[in-house]
Amino acid sequence: xxxxxYLVIAMFVSFIALLLSxxxxxxxxxxxxxxxxxxxxxxxxxxxxxxxxxxxxxxxxVPRIFKTMTNWVLISVPMFIFMGxxxxxSGIAERLMVSAQELFGKVRGGxxxxxxxxxxxLAASTGIIGASVVMLGLISIPAMxxxxxxxxxxxxxxxxxxxxxxxxxxxxxxxxxxxxLSVSVGDLFLGAVLPGLLLAFLYVVYxxxxxxxxxxxxxLAPDRRPITWGVLFEVIKRVIPPxxxxxxxxxxxxxxxxxVTEASGVGALMAMFLAIFYKKxxxxxxxxxxxxxxxxxxxxxxxxxxxxxxxxxxRGLGGDELVERLLTSLPFGDYGIIAFxxxxxxxxxxxxxxxxxxxxxxxxxxxxxxxxxxxxxGYGVVSRPEVIWFIIMVAVTLQTSFLTPPVGFALFYLKGxxxxxxxLSDIYKGVVPFIILQLLGLLAIILFPQLxxxxxxxxxx
Amino acid sequence: xxxxxxxxxxxxxxxxxxLGFGRIIAWANxxxxxxxVLQVTLRYGFNNGLVVLEELEWHLFGLAIMFGLSYAVVKxxxxxxxxxxxxxxxxxxxxxxVLGALFxxxxxxxxxxxxxxxxxxxxxxxxxxxxxPLGLPWRxxxxxxxxxxxxxxxxxxxxxxxxxxxxxxxxxxxxx
Numbered sequence: 018x019x020x021x022x023y024l025v026i027a028m029f030v031s032f033i034a035l036l037l038s039x040x041x042x043x044x045x046x047x048x049x050x051x052x053x054x055x056x057x058x059x060x061x062x063x064x065x066x067x068x069x070x071x072x073x074x075x076x077x078x079v080p081r082i083f084k085t086m087t088n089w090v091l092i093s094v095p096m097f098i099f100m101g102x103x104x105x106x107s108g109i110a111e112r113l114m115v116s117a118q119e120l121f122g123k124v125r126g127g128x129x130x131x132x133x134x135x136x137x138x139l140a141a142s143t144g145i146i147g148a149s150v151v152m153l154g155l156i157s158i159p160a161m162x163x164x165x166x167x168x169x170x171x172x173x174x175x176x177x178x179x180x181x182x183x184x185x186x187x188x189x190x191x192x193x194x195x196x197x198l199s200v201s202v203g204d205l206f207l208g209a210v211l212p213g214l215l216l217a218f219l220y221v222v223y224x225x226x227x228x229x230x231x232x233x234x235x236x237l238a239p240d241r242r243p244i245t246w247g248v249l250f251e252v253i254k255r256v257i258p259p260x261x262x263x264x265x266x267x268x269x270x271x272x273x274x275x276x277v278t279e280a281s282g283v284g285a286l287m288a289m290f291l292a293i294f295y296k297k298x299x300x301x302x303x304x305x306x307x308x309x310x311x312x313x314x315x316x317x318x319x320x321x322x323x324x325x326x327x328x329x330x331x332r333g334l335g336g337d338e339l340v341e342r343l344l345t346s347l348p349f350g351d352y353g354i355i356a357f358x359x360x361x362x363x364x365x366x367x368x369x370x371x372x373x374x375x376x377x378x379x380x381x382x383x384x385x386x387x388x389x390x391x392x393x394x395g396y397g398v399v400s401r402p403e404v405i406w407f408i409i410m411v412a413v414t415l416q417t418s419f420l421t422p423p424v425g426f427a428l429f430y431l432k433g434x435x436x437x438x439x440x441l442s443d444i445y446k447g448v449v450p451f452i453i454l455q456l457l458g459l460l461a462i463i464l465f466p467q468l469x470x471x472x473x474x475x476x477x478x
Numbered sequence: 479x480x481x482x483x484x485x486x487x488x489x490x491x492x493x494x495x496x497l498g499f500g501r502i503i504a505w506a507n508x509x510x511x512x513x514x515v516l517q518v519t520l521r522y523g524f525n526n527g528l529v530v531l532e533e534l535e536w537h538l539f540g541l542a543i544m545f546g547l548s549y550a551v552v553k554x555x556x557x558x559x560x561x562x563x564x565x566x567x568x569x570x571x572x573x574x575x576v577l578g579a580l581f582x583x584x585x586x587x588x589x590x591x592x593x594x595x596x597x598x599x600x601x602x603x604x605x606x607x608x609x610x611p612l613g614l615p616w617r618x619x620x621x622x623x624x625x626x627x628x629x630x631x632x633x634x635x636x637x638x639x640x641x642x643x644x645x646x647x648x649x650x651x652x653x654x
Contacts, residue, residue, distance in 0.1 A: 039563025039571060040578045041556035048582025051589055076593035082624055083597070086540030095507050095542065096514070275518065278535070282514025289511075303508075304501075311504035315546025316556050322547075326586075370557065 020066045025336040028053045032327070042373055043316070046323030050330040051075065057334055070333045078326045085321060089278060090196045095314040096281030097189050100266075100288045102306045102313075107292035109259045110135055110156050116255040118160075119248050126228030126235045128164055129174045130221055132157045136178025137185055137217050138263060150179030150430045158435060167234035168439055170227075173447030176427045177220060177455075180416045183371065185213040186267055187284070190415075192277065193321075194375045194408050198383050200401050202277045203270055207473040208405050212413060212462050219454045227450070258294065262287055271476060317372055324376035337381060344385045351389045355407070355463070358382050359414045366418025370426060374415060379408075393466045396474035405473070406466045413462060417455040420448050489637060489644075493552050496634055500549030506542040510535060529612045537620050544627035551634035572642035579639035587632035594625035 028049055035045040057070030085091065104110070113135050121127030136153050154175045161171040183190050186206035195202040228235040266284040269275040275283070292298040331337070347354055365374050386407045395402030419426040422445040432441055462468050513534050521527035550556050563571060600606075601618035608614050 035578075035582075036559045037562050038574050038578075039558050039560045039566065040574055040582075041558050043556050044578060044583050047586045048578065051586040052582060054589075072589065075589055076596070078590060079593045079597045079624060082544075082590070082594075083540075083621065086543065086620070086623070087536045089536065092510070092514075092535055092539045095539065096511065099507060099511065274522075279514060279518045279521075282511050283518055285511045286515050307504050307508050308501060310507050311500065311542060311546055312550060312553055312555050314507070314543060315550035318543040319547055319550060319556050369559070372557075 020060060020064050021068065021335045022339050024053065024057065024060060024066070024068070024334050025331065025339050027056075028331060028334060028336070036369075041319075042369075043319035043323040046320065046327040046373075046377075050078070050323070050326035053330050053334065057330070068334055070330065074333055075330070078329055081325045081329060082322055085318070085325065088196065089276075090192060090202055091321075093187075093192055093202075093278045093281035094189055094317065095310055096278070096285045097187055097192070098313050099285045099306060099310045100281065102309055103285065103288035103292055104259070105152055106302050106306060107288065107295050107297045109291065109295070110152065112255055112295070113138070113259065114156060114160065116252040120252050123237065124225070125232055125237065126224045127237075128157075128161055128166065129170065129224045129228070129235060132161070132174050133178045133181075133217060133220055133224070136175075136182055137213070138259070149182040150176060150427045151434055153179045153182075154431055154434045165236040168443050169447035170234050171447070172431060172435070172439065172444045173449075173451055174220075174224070176420055176425075176431050176444065176448050177451035179431075180419045180427050181213065181216055181220070183419075184209055184216070184409075184412050184416055186210065187270070187277075187281070188412075189317075190371045190375065190412060191408070193372065194379060194412070197375055197379050198404050198408065200404050200408070203273065204399055204405050204473045204477075205408060206267070206277075207271055207476055208409050208469040209412065211468050211472050212409055212458065215461065215468065216413070216455065216458045219458060220451065223450060223454055258291060262291055273477070320372045321376060324373065327377065328380060337384075340381045341385055344382065345388075351391050352463075354385065354389060355391070355410070358386070359410060359459075362411055362414050363418045363421075366415045367421070367425065371412075371415050375411075379411065383407075393470065395470055396478055398474040398478040399470055402466070402470050406462075406469045409469045410459065410462055413455065413459045417452060417459065420452055420455065422448065489641060492637055493634075496548055496552045496630065499630075500545065500552070503542060503545045503549075506538045510538040510542070513538065529608075529610045530614060533608055533610070533614045537614065540620055541623055544623050545630065547627060548630035548634040551631065551638060554638075569646065572645050575642040576639050576646070579635050583635050584632060584639075587628050587635065591625050591628045591632065594621075594628055598622045598625055 031052070032045055032049045035049065036042060040048075054070045054072070054075045057066070057068040058072075060066045061068055061070065114131060117131040117134055118128060121131055124130070132153065135157070136149070157175055158171055161174070162168065182188075186209055188206070188209065191205045191209060192202050195205045262284075266280050266287070269283070270277055270280045289298065289303075292302065344354055344358070347357060349357060362374060362378060365378065383404065387401070387404060389403070391403060393403040393406050395405075399405060420428070422428060425448070428441070428444050428448065431444055432439070435444075513531055517527055517531040517535070520531070563574070566574075598618055598621045601621045606617040606621075608617060
């Protein structure tokens with residue numbers, strides 16, 4: 018190893034050490050970048066390395082920041098955030114909860130399935146792992162506990178439904194990942210549909226079987242009404258507006274009618290109309306949503322800008338080549354390299370949110386993945402199919418990681434909003450079966466890339 | 479910080495200034511919705527998208543993300559990994575804030591601001607405008623957002639550091 022390589026490793030280590038100190042992630046990235054520009058400069062002077070890092074090289078971050086500001090695809094991020102927050106405020110989630118419960122009230126575990134359904138439908142638009150778990154937990158855990166659900170079941174359901182939301186489109190995570198690796202966000206959204214549905218299907222089957230075998234963990238609602246045509250009609254009437262809304266936003270992207278940015282802007286406006294329609298809209302709600310959108314966007318892009326600087330300096334130190342060299346020298350074979358990358362992503366997911374991982378790790382490993390000799394069939398329609406496949410695998414891995422004890426993200430957010438009588442160990446127990454299902458789903462995607470690529474190829478082909 | 483009974487310290491007043499400014503810039507996202515919808519309507523309804531609107535979209539977006547940085551500092555909403563640091567004594571956390579600002583963030587921000595100013599100056603000297611004939615004039619104006627927003631960013635981080643210093647060296651205003 019050369020001095021350069023040690024500097025790269027030192028840069029990663031300092032970043033992680035800083036992170037654990039509780040200093041904001043964006044600052045850790047930005048700070049390490051300026052720190053190692055200095056270190057690189059002095060090592061050129063005194064240690065005979067040729068990093069070329071100096072104050073002028075660092076100036077390259079400015080055009081990069083400007084490129085972020087002019088980035089067409091990323092404009093959709095604040096729009097989707099606005100949409101998610103507005104949907105949340107419009108009370109649609111509660112409404113869906115009540116109506117779906119009427120429908121599934123007679124089925125054992127029906128309430129849990131309802132939560133899963135809402136998680137998939139709504140968490141999709143919030144994108145941030147913490148936000149979706151918190152939102153879902155707040156509206157559904159009290160309801161489940163009141164009905165006498167076993168707490169581990171209730172907690173496991175919420176954690177897994179909340180994390181599933183980050184995969185299912187319109188997912189901000191996929192927008193950012195697609196932008197980083199320059200693949201079509203539309204392809205990614207479509208690619209995520211079948212894996213997402215597969216996971217949701219596995220979850221629902223598990224819930225049904227488990228609640229059938231152990232009826233006492235999920236008692237039926239005592240005040241349930243029999244399902245009459247009247248009830249059914251009422252439920253349909255309630256479900257149609259939000260369903261129409263979600264489908265039209267996604268549909269316009271999928272059919273290629275609108276770009277992601279256009280669909281996100283129109284979706285944001287429609288979410289506002291939906292809130293007006295449900296009489297939940299007024300100026301103070303709008304103000305609140307605008308301010309939280311601004312805030313959420315700010316911390317996401319804070320990290321994005323920090324990561325841009327970090328990546329620039331890392332490249333200056335030769336970090337890209339080092340990672341490529343390390344990965345290709347692994348004695349595992351092609352699938353082994355993929356498994357190794359996913360494992361690293363899994364570990365990183367314990368203490369980083371998807372933003373940092375997609376911004377730092379993905380660009381580093383992407384060239385290696387593209388060069389692997391794994392034939393992924395894009396049916397001649399999808400461009401760079403192996404990258405699409407890879408991104409979806411990373412997404413599912415991250416999702417699993419967020420669920421995994423002892424330090425999964427989702428678990429801590431959930432702990433934060435549940436009554437003190439619920440221990441972290443209850444949450445840990447609750448998520449175990451879902452982690453197993455996640456791993457099954459991931460395995461299926463690894464073995465059958467068609468699961469990801471068939472739908473985009475079919476729609477666009 | 480925002481309790482009405484307490485008399486605002488100068489630090490609080492400065493913070494509120496940044497928050498107020500942030501709340502105004504925040505509407506850029508609302509405006510962005512309207513511009514996108516207008517553009518979509520023109521493009522699909524009248525088959526006639528406007529370059530000006532397209533450029534306005536990223537101008538608004540750029541404005542919001544850059545000035546958001548300082549807003550998030552005042553709101554203390556930049557994401558932290560606090561699994562371990564939660565257990566640190568409060569003093570240690572404030573020291574981290576002070577040292578981090580002094581040795582990492584402030585140098586970073588000064589460097590970006592200087593380069594950002596050059597970036598703006600280049601554009602200003604050539605009175606750069608959109609390359610599209612029907613695009614927006616004053617490309618330098620949006621480029622000026624980088625150094626200006628970074629001065630804001632730096633100022634808010636400096637204010638936060640001052641708070642931590644006040645806490646560490648004994649002053650009641652330091653509590654947050």
